[in-house]
Amino acid sequence: MEVFDKLESEVRSYCRNFPTVFTKSKGSKMWDESGKEYIDFFSGAGALNYGHNDPKMKQKLIEYITDDGITHSLDMASTAKGQFLTKFYEAILNPRNMDYKVMFPGPTGTNTVESALKLARKVTGRTDVISFTNGFHGMTIGSLSVTGNSFKRKGAGIPLHNSVTMPYDNFMDDNYDSLDYLEHFLEGSGSGVAIPAAVILETVQGEGGINAASSEWLQRVEKICKQWDILLIVDDVQAGIGRTGTFFSFEPAGINPDIVCLSKSLSGYGLPLAVTLIRPDLDIWEPGEHNGTFRGNNHAFVTATAALEYWEDANFEAGIKKKSKMVADFLESMVENYPELEGHVKGRGLMIGISSSVEGLAEKVAAEAFSRGLIMETAGPDDEVFKLFPAINIDEDELKAGFEIIEESIKSMVKEPISN
Template identity: 70%
Template sequence: MQNDLKVFDQHESEVRSYVRGFPTVFHKAKGHKIWDLDGKEYIDFFAGAGALNYGHNDEKMKQKLIDYITEDGITHSLDKATKAKGEFLEKFHEVILKPRNLDYKVMFPGPTGTNTVESALKLARKVTGRTNVVSFTNGFHGMTIGALAVTGNAFKRKGAGMPLTNTVTMPFDNFLDNTSSDLEYIERFLDNNGSGVDTPAAFILETVQGEGGLNAARMEWLKGIEKICRDRGILLIVDDVQAGVGRTGTFFSFEPAGIKPDIVCLSKSIGGYGSPLALTLIAPKYDTFAPGEHNGTFRGNNHAFVTATEALNYWTDDALEKSVQEKSKKITSFLEDLLKKFPELKGSLRGRGFMQGISSEIEGLADEIAGKCFENGLIMETAGPDDEVFKLFPPITIDDEGLEKGLSIIEKSVTQVLEAKELVTS
């Protein structure tokens, strides 16, 4: 096959998107690097939109998967008991939940992030007998109808082609520019008999809004939201599909806030290798689905169980966690310096951990910078309701050399774009 996009233009649906931003045919990948059919090397600051936190083709995960396939291990099992699933459940409990004093039953709702969100919403409504769910401005939770109803993006919501109901949108942290007023606003709507807002079944939120523009909630706001829920018998759902599995510096993104959600949604990097897998973590008292009341054909992806179990070895000590936290400081420092060096960006720092970026007031600028990065050998996407944020999403296992090279490409690209727009001179 040639490095030619004609076959995709001719046969693939118009809905395709990433191929338009990264117009080449990719073939090989390793760690934080990816190559196209012409052999051009790219540094990957996209990481499968957070599905490849451990990078591409991790050697140990690859070998475990090869061994499992070679011995004719079960691939598809629905929710039958298998050796691979049992080993994952045991290790996840011992390595992740137990050390964090978290008690959850694990549900396998299907292979994707939107599957785990749908199951969480469905369970919250079943448990409470209420229909409404509170979501937050700029939140993103998936593209199926239930998940889309709690998503803020107008373009994505419009794609539903029907009214999206049984949800109420409230301001995310700092949407009203003040933590205490944000919380008071929410409480007033919940408690005032004239507000028109019934007590909801659940709140659903991301601690860092990935697609919504890398808006990072402050810890005091998260604690305040948890208290609002506890005081009123409302379930708290944390969607950790993109921000979880180490991307913010701890395995779960909510750990620094000291909160304990009733339901946690995980997908993307929980499979370790990029294989589809999703978990819905449920506080035991809410584990009330009857057998088969929620199911799915592909909720037993044993290949993903194998790689997910091996990936948990990264968390048997704090080495990776400390590495992510230290490198996160480098990313923050780089972006702060970039803003000082280029006030022409009219930008502000967003996010935390390994999901940071710069939001620019200049229409289309973030997209131009991402495009120039691609030309210069780095893959990076944009985020936000108007694609106003260029978004750094490297694998959390990237080494210092790779990180620094990627950051230098970003600075070079920013310089080139601003010079071309005659906003700065060389």
């Protein structure tokens, strides 16, 4: 690790939690330079939902490169882009009766969020945006303004304006209706809260601690937005692309967001790609009004098109749901069998974990799991949740092998003083 300590910025983060040099990956496994094998329950923080080096996507990409296919094209038309748009419509939008225009804002999650915020303000002529406690939407200034984490907000170095934070579902307690609170602010002429351009939310908050909103709460948010002519933006950068069991995380709630943000696993292969889905009547951009040099990542279009073919088979989504139940059942058994965790299960689908009220325990479990050959990270404002993000197509035997490592790690931690 000497070269990284010497030459790379102190801002590096994940390598501190996973202190080894990785050299190879395949499916749901990674290997480091010493040859040690790891089961991956991290999936690139949700950017590798289909695992590493999917053979189908890899072959398509190799063929495209060896045929001298277009690599960089800004927003010019290309064969690869046309094929992606067609497949996205045929495999995803049309079967779900969804009508969206597709915008390519730039290659990352924060790019799609920035474009969504900008468009909402352009459409409505209003400036403020309502976001929610523990929400995370990106690291650029606009995205940070609607992010709840104080550590990340402080990194902006300037005051963050034009956003109002409201309590997320169950932020206070089960008996407190956070949306009553929101409505009082919108209705009250003395509240100090102007009618916003948009409400932005994650249906399951990833970095914020794997907090899953109920369908009823999401449906009421949508109703409030319609009542007040507020645009509803769903940030599906991490919770989307099958992570919570369906392609879009909001499908079980039956809501229809005005704008949807997608990135991370959209390319299927870990290549940078983002889209902003826009209700057609909201697509009032002037040509070039929002742009970016790398919004035409053709290599990502190629792998994304191949990835979307999985969704044409109904058994694929059924498989995600089966594995989601396996994970949930396992975690519930851990909470029951190891009361020392003082834990409870949070999340939905394959975006799930255990929140422990014992200070530092979740981090220790994750660190111990890594030493035993499993990659898993923590989440939440105090890193109080160890979360499971296995590939959505992980082999069931590999899933069970990961469970064994997690249980052994929990056993190891609860038998020792937490201060050790």
